[in-house]
Amino acid sequence: MQMCPECSADNKDTARFCIRCGAPLRRLRGRGTVLQGRYRLERVLGCGGMGAVYLATDLRLGNKVALKENLDMSPESQNQFAMEARILAHLRHPHLPRVQDFFVADGRQYLVMDYIAGDSLEDLVRKRGPLPPAEAVKWLLQVLDAVQYLHAQNPPIIHRDIKPANIKLGTDGKAYLVDFGIAKVLQAGNRTQAGARAVTPGYSPPEQYGTAPTDQRSDIYALGATLYFAVTGRVPPEAIERVTGHTDKLIPPRSINPTIPPALEQAILRAMRVTPAERFASVGEMRRALNTALTAPSALPQPKSRHRPQRAPSNPANLPATGVSVVAAPIWLRAVAFFLDLLIWGGVSWLVTLGYATALTYWSQQPFWWVWDEMMQRHVLSAMFLGGFFIYRSLMHAAAGRTVGKALCGLRVVNRQGLPCGWWRAIVREIMFSLVWCACGLGIVWALFDPYKQGWHDLAAGTFVVRHQ
Structure with a gap:
């Protein structure tokens, strides 16, 4: 049997489409499959182009775990997956998931991690709309803690895939940074080819498209883009379009959401500069800017005015990041x-x-x-x-x-x-x-x-x- 990546329904091994929802099948494991004699698969949590994540039960300890499966059998993908396991295995931080096991079964690689119950930041914004600036910054500061910890490793670790979908908001009130599938260990002369191809439109900086080497400032761009989405509800335009276009297509956040404090807008725009040298030099500097933005006088509640506020003459529509106006x-x-x-x-x-x-x-x-x-x-x-x-x-x-x-x-x-x-x-x-x-x-x-x-x-x-x- 094989599970559907969309609804987790069981289907025959020979089926190409789900019998329940009609989604194309990806040859995932069936519900109830036990791997390594220990991990029983319960349902599919997510499925992408290169892998799937299952909710599983650890039969030895009796707790729930997240089990990540690598569906790409190419040597490059296998090496990248193994590197993700090695990176996570040595990390200990309250805002990063812990790796519990790594194994190969039937030629497929598996990574066993902490299961984090709750929505992603992307899910939260899709459901509620733009978050209040203070709440958005609260979640991002926790992620900044994790990223600062990664950058402080010897050698530094660059995540390179920070985005709202990879920030899990646990039921314990903590934010967790997940998915180290394209992370990079920053060493002298180290320049991988995977980073030039593995990009997320709207969140990856220009250099990740292969225009220049990636470093800590690449994560800072992604953090700024993530905060942009959280407070506006819009995915930013692709960085490569901002570089190649005649004009910068990035709409200032306050033109979309006037409740954003001016200092916070400036911090977001600085983090998202297309030139790495113009961004914050470190995560610590970005943290100080965000804390200052929320305590600035303009960020404090203002008395209500009798006059009708003037709305910025920008597009009032929630547009995709394609430049449609x-x-x-x-x-x-x-x-x-x-x-x-x-x-x-x-x-x-x-x-x-x-x-x-x-x-x-x-x-x-x-x-x-x-x-x-x-x-x-x-x-x-x-x-x-x-x-x-x-x-x-x-x-x-x-x-x-x-x-x-x-x-x-x-x-x-x-x-x-x-x-x-x-x-x-x-x-x-x-x-x-x-x-x-x-x-x-x-x-x-x-x-x-x-x-x-x-x-x-x-x-x-x-x-x-x-x-x-």
Whole structure:
């Protein structure tokens, strides 16, 4: 049997796709397989291009462990995996997982490590949106401890794959730096080829693409990019694009999230300089900058102003790191999307009402024309259209950020951080939208003169309607 990398379901050895979820299979071990007579596999925790990680039970000690399997049989990958085991075996730090065992079974390499229950930093931000700056820095300072410990080894160890997905947030309140698959022991004249190919877009510095040797400052770039993601919710643009482009595509963090203190923004941008010499010289220097940023007067809570804060005229959308830009959607295009939705939902309402009338005709044994006339007198079609239209728009905006009409026009609804607006914003927005129409469309007219094209319903919900340029 083999486990599915997505849902951990058991499948036959000859199967190519999972019988439960349809995902392609990777020839992983089956649930219940016991390796070395000691480690019983329970489920798949994660699966990537070169390896998989299982949750396993140590039958000798009775505790849960994380068992990493190398799926790449090439000599280069085998040597890299063995080096990861050697590196981790000699490390002892409260924010690094401990290696408990290393072995080879049926030609595959396995690494047994502490199992850390909890989400990754990436999972947390995807669920909650951008973190408050103080919370993001709290997690990163713990990772900085681990990275400073690695850099202090003799010879120094460079992680080279720091990113939100490799920072596990344990249920014990600690952050752990994991996955040393492409780590490098920094020795004189040591320059590996693996580092030039093993990159994570958005988090790897330019030199890791092969433009220059990697060193401690490569990890500092990745730490800055990780903090950028934590406080903005956006993956930074690829470093190589920032180097080769005519202009730097990195949007300043405060243009996305105005709650970020200016000193913290400066620390992030310095860590992410494309030239290594312009970054922090050490992790210790970066730690001092982050601590200073949070204690600076501008980072302290400020009294609320009676004036409406001015939003930075940057893209309010949560864009991928591909340089795609958006602007506030023009009113005429929003009107087109709205009337498209009216036509679509009107057709759906008519068909549903027609089906309902047909069913009532069958059940009541009355003529169809009589049933239809009775339904019209009771305003069934109107209720279906208006009530259903409200529910349709609320559900679509909350779940997908766009209705069918908006999707056809390339529009979507986002909050101030550029993230999906969520359920309560979607409902507030539709309630206000209904009230605005009852107020003779004054709220819509307001949007004609607003710089961000926000109607009263957008202002009440804190949302924007944007389109791709």
